[in-house]
Amino acid sequence: MNITTLIGAAGIALLSTTAAVSAQECNAAGTVGTAGSAAAGGTSASSVGTAGVCQTDGGTTSSIGSGGSAATTDGKAMSKTHVNDNGDKLKAQTKAQAVDQGTFSKSRTKTSADDDSLQSTTRTMSHVPGQKPVKSTTENKIILPQQ
16 A cells, blocks of 8 residues: 555545544534536536535534536537525525537536525536437435424
8 A cells, every 4th residue: 555545544534533523513414415417419517516504502504515517519618606605594506508509508506505404406408409408407405403
């Protein structure tokens, strides 16, 4: 075993231990996430979102993350992510889209976390002119117990 592998294994063990201790301190905790990708012709788009929450006697701690990517051989591609924290609720939205003439792929993920629930939804769609569009929706929601 080389030194890099040994350091990596030790780091994973340390992270696992730390995560277990933190989880024991939560009165209620949860994580949620969704992801999706679409591809058609020379286009592709993907997005992902995840959120977590830990309720303790001292309050609630939340985290959120989201991202995406898009690619095309000859057309235009864009990806954007927006995260909003209004104090009581975290929200994130990622949109990714690739277009090559009439062919396109797109993916959108919306994720939110508040004191009561976690939710994430991903919708994807791809289309080639003259063919039926291909669509998909993935949803995940967790309602947390009342303190």
